[in-house]
Amino acid sequence: MTFDLSAYRRQWFTDGATARRDVLAGIVVSLALIPEAIGFSIIAGVDPRVGLYASVAIAVVIALIGGRPGMVSAATAAVAVLVGPLVRDHGVEYLFAATILMGVIQIVAGALRLHLVMQFVSRSVITGFVNALAILIFMAQLPQLTNVGWQTYAMVAGGLAIIYGVPRVTKAVPSPLVAILVLSAISIALGVQVNTVGDMGRLPEGLPSLAWPQVPLTLDTLRIILPYALAMAAVGLLESLLTAQIVDDMTDSDSDKRQECAGQGGANIVAALFGGMGGCAMIGQSVINVTSGGRTRLSTFVAGAFLLFLLAVLGPFVGRVPMPALVAVMIMVSIGTFSWNSIANLRRHPPTSSVVMLTTVVVVVATRDLSLGVAAGVLLSGIFFAAKVQRMFAVERTLSADGRHATYRVSGEIFFASVDRFRRAFQTEDSAPLVRIDVSAAHFWDISGVGALDSVVARLRRDGRTVEVVGYNQASKDIVDRFALHDKTGVEMGLAPH
Known part of the structure; x- marks a missing residue:
């Protein structure tokens, strides 16, 4: 500088x-x-x-x-x-x-x-x-x-x-x-x-x-x-x-x-x-x-x-x-x-913004401690933000005409606050022997998201399904390659289908 x-x-x-x-x-x-x-x-x-x-x-x-x-x-x-x-x-x-x-x-x-x-x-x-x-x-x-x-x-x-x-x-x-x-x-x-x-x-x-x-x-x-x-x-x-x-x-x-x-x-x-x-x-x-x-x-x-x-x-x-x-x-x-x-x-x-503002005011005035008030406001902002982002998530399932190929299209942000919804979206009984998980409209942010994908892929394979995950963006590909146990992005290129 x-x-x-x-x-x-x-x-x-x-x-x-x-x-x-x-x-x-x-x-x-x-x-x-x-x-x-x-x-x-x-x-x-x-x-x-x-x-x-x-x-x-x-x-x-x-x-x-x-x-x-x-x-x-x-x-x-x-x-x-x-x-x-x-x-x-x-x-x-x-x-x-x-x-x-x-x-x-x-x-x-x-x-x-x-x-x-x-x-x-x-x-x-x-x-x-x-x-x-x-x-x-x-x-x-x-x-x-x-x-x-x-x-x-x-x-x-x-x-x-x-x-x-x-x-x-x-x-x-x-x-x-x-x-x-x-x-x-x-x-x-x-x-x-x-x-x-x-x-x-x-x-x-x-x-x-x-x-x-x-x-x-x-x-x-x-x-x-x-x-x-x-x-x-x-x-x-x-x-x-x-x-x-x-x-x-x-x-x-x-x-x-x-x-x-x-x-x-x-x-x-x-x-x-x-x-x-x-x-x-x-x-x-x-x-x-x-x-x-x-x-x-x-x-x-x-x-x-x-x-x-x-x-x-x-x-x-x-x-x-x-x-x-x-x-x-x-x-x-x-x-x-x-x-x-x-x-x-x-x-x-938005009500969440007003709650954050009022909480900051109340804590600062009550404690006379500026750091406590700001910390409370920042913590509450983070909680509200995580809750908002985890709702920006969806999984859509389509089945091929012959019933042999199920495609799950995942969209939104996959991180610690949305992993439960991610797992539940794959808990339906699926008789299709071939399962494709399309994540081209999704982003994996942390190891919690990678762990959720890992557990879904592992369960489907234990049930005898052939699973492939396609559509990673570069950032998601990097974190999955680094932390995944059961799935790597090489699946997308047909290197590890099982």
Whole structure:
């Protein structure tokens, strides 16, 4: 794979107007990252700076080496929920070591092209994944909307009014940024009693430092961190690849999924070396970025770089940003993320597709585990697909005028799900001494199909019939020649009639 420098440059800059939109979109994202990174740090049981430094490092590095321009990666809940026991039992240094190993695994996954497994994720699963995330994003805002004063509700309503009203007047500045600035100014000037970013946790001061995790380099350490690293790497890649597909659809463009796998790995390694936790792509922040005009790598880079500037220079001011402003932004994200067409499509789409979509939503929302929801959807899709394909099968029997020659014409797909029907089609008593099985309209997919053909041929020959099988396509011929016991494709040429 060759590196195209001109194409890479276009992923950073196209023209001045695009660059301005990217910079403003990145600023909006950086502000929205702060409370989430603090919240994810709390979930993982670490200091807030671990999540914040991770968000800085991952966003900056993925902008440089990722495969999906405009997508935002940072510390995420999907990874944070996995590492709590590791931090509790062994300490934060083991978290850093596990994050480095997580990155190495993701780089290896990219080299092995494991991103291709996304081909088995159906559109129904992706829609369910998106809807579940939209619901989770909204539910994550509920703690900020319970047991609070009327001022909070008023500010959230005002923020939503600004977010949806400003684009009707001008699109020169992202409306979420306008909402954050206006509500911050009102809150600070009038001393409105609402929760602020500073109430979420203590913001770090200064810049992160580069350091190797202080853990013994032994097999015992590897035994401790490997299970966590594997789970983190798998969940991180799954969420990143699904988010990349969603951003592809939103921007009507394509991305390099293999490069994204390696980029996620590199970003996580750098994050750990600077005292951060693991992370992956964030659908909520990516939607904020895209809807605010961010399209290139510059927007993601600005998100990370400006977040570092906010923490190192403007920390006291950032701590005074009212949480209702950020809640309004995230409610906008949840509304924009949810696939509202999927509700109407419940009646138009095939019932199996709707069941897969709803199952994915229910499992993700119930378990808060994205991987479990996607796995359930993919498994259900596979079951429904196998059931559908096994019905695309038929066997037609014709008998010659003299009753001596019976021909069975097989059509459709012969694989593990259809072998029972295949066998039953030959269980009728047949007095014809010559039996021809014509498979020119059939395809044998696996050893289960070959085994079914084997058993039919063996039984007919035990009953004294002369059997020949004709019409193999090349792929079926290859698998039969390789795995059949009683029948080879040489029968078709008259080499082994018995």
